[in-house]
Amino acid sequence: MAEAVVTMDGWCALHDMRSFDWASWKVASEEERKKAVTELKELMDKWQAVEDAKNGSHAVYKVVSTKADLMFMFFRPTMEELEEIKTELNKSTIGDYLIPSYSYVSIVEMTKHNPLDDGKDRELSPQVEARLKPILPKWEHACFYPMSRRRWRDYNWFEISRQERTRLLYEHGMTGRKYAGKVKEIITGSIGLDEFEWGVTLFAHDALQFKKIVYEMRFDEVTAKYAEFGDFIIGNYLPKEDVDKYFAL
Ligand code: VOV
Numbered sequence: 298m299a300e301a302v303v304t305m306d307g308w309c310a311l312h313d314m315r316s317f318d319w320a321s322w323k324v325a326s327e328e329e330r331k332k333a334v335t336e337l338k339e340l341m342d343k344w345q346a347v348e349d350a351k352n353g354s355h356a357v358y359k360v361v362s363t364k365a366d367l368m369f370m371f372f373r374p375t376m377e378e379l380e381e382i383k384t385e386l387n388k389s390t391i392g393d394y395l396i397p398s399y400s401y402v403s404i405v406e407m408t409k410h411n412p413l414d415d416g417k418d419r420e421l422s423p424q425v426e427a428r429l430k431p432i433l434p435k436w437e438h439a440c441f442y443p444m445s446r447r448r449w450r451d452y453n454w455f456e457i458s459r460q461e462r463t464r465l466l467y468e469h470g471m472t473g474r475k476y477a478g479k480v481k482e483i484i485t486g487s488i489g490l491d492e493f494e495w496g497v498t499l500f501a502h503d504a505l506q507f508k509k510i511v512y513e514m515r516f517d518e519v520t521a522k523y524a525e526f527g528d529f530i531i532g533n534y535l536p537k538e539d540v541d542k543y544f545a546l
Contacts, residue, residue: 300459305421307405307429308353308372310485311379312441312496313386314365314530315395322394323546333390334544340389341537344371344382348432353378356433358532359543365398368441368532370433370498372405399530401443403485403496405429410463434481436500437534440507443493443527454523465519472510472517479506493527504531 322330344355353373360368371382379402386392407428409418419425446454454462473482485496501507514520535543 303409305407309376310403311371312401313369314399315367316398317366318394336389337391354433357535358439359535361531401496402490403487406486434500438501438504439532440499442529443496445494445525446523452522469517469519476510480510
């Protein structure tokens, strides 16, 4: 039997994709629309106050495809807080127009396995802690997708040795490091929480870099042999200052 991975776990994450009911929005009164936008901006202020106190993080992205219109990302210490944020958004006036289209629940994860595999496990340090409780970079573009490792007869990730997994992830990390400053990644684990095994959240200043990194990684042994992917969602950053413009008719 292969040795199980031991993880260090951080904030809980909710990726909440919503389609916007533009048809209803267009026939809503100006007063109603004003109220809805004001309330959303107030919620964004509230989320920002939590982030400023380093008790969580959030970001809102405008989705490019028609899979959704908006992608809300919330990171919080507990699942209770995530559920409360979702319900508060639903109860707000804008919530009447936000139709759930997809969502993903996961927890920020790092393995204890040292990539150098020198026998010493990674310990909880301020650097590790910062990665487990990430403040989302408000970069121009975000890309989210879930993925799993294969459990095929000849390519079963959960059957190979710890040394082999470490070797493969080390190689993966080396490819990732080439994109330092261009792509920032947050890996969240979702085994037992959602349909796939990990959520991959990437940020970039130039969306082309998502294509470049994912393409290059397809040739890494760990991806070529063991990766399965879900749907990709690409978004453009929506800061609070641009909320009025986004909802204006
Ligand atoms: C900026 C790019 C970047 C960098 C630097 C990077 C580095 C690393 C390191 C060092 C480690 C090991 C973590 C640990 O805790 O030991 C990981 C882990 C992981 N990654 Fe990654 N990844 C990147 C980027 C990156 C991308 C683009 C993808 C998706 C494409 C692909 O083809 O997979 C990905 C996936 C993952 C996954 C699913 C895991 C968990 C794997 C598991 O099976 O456990 N990742 N990743």
